[in-house]
Amino acid sequence: MALRRIKADLHVHTCLSPCSSLDMSPREVVSAALRKGLDLIGVCDHNSAENVLAVKKAGRRNGLMVLGGMEVSSSEEAHILTFFDDDDDLLDFQDFIYRHLAGSNDEHSFGLQVIADDEDGVTGFCDRLLIGATSLPAEAIAARARQAKGESLVIAAHVDRESFSIIGQLGFIPPTLVLDAVEVSAHMSAAGLKERFPDCRKYPIITGSDAHGPEDIGKRFTWFTSEDGSIAEIKKALSNSNNRKAEC
Ligand SMILES: [Zn+2]
């Protein structure tokens, strides 16, 4: 297969995230991504993957590649992006996260957590406290994601942010936390990140929108030069192997 350039936003929420716009239905997420010229999105709601399969299905119907994952909140209150090629791996990982996530959602304080199908029909509401933090240290989240049978990808989210990032919470990236990349938020460039946080020079850098509303999807993106949007190819792009590359 030939190499191609893939425009990717790997940090997109849906209406399942309590802090997201209710407009972030599976179909609208896919349409907005296509309107922005994206080839690939990563779906990562807070501590849950209940809308991933619907977005994947809507994506397949419309020619958009979709990586399924979750943005997990660690016990240090750092956000870690995890992605899986295989849906069973993702659902196993979700079970694991649910076992370490206490509390139930208060819709009036935090918002609705809508579960939808690929045609935007509402199929239920998640009653777990998705906005909460798990009892798992970042290291344990990354280690469990790596136990998947298929390929998995672990990225420290918005590391330049003061809140909910591993550097913001700890002041550094623990060497025992095994990452495939770090993500820089929309507030900083990759060059700025390396200058401000020299620790990050050791890692491949991506950026994503962290979109919670349709208008934000694709505001920030990463170009992958690879054969396709599979995790194996993205990992090669992140490590610049076999002429693959990642640019942001
Ligand atoms: Zn986050």
Ligand SMILES: [Zn+2]
């Ligand atoms: Zn996010």
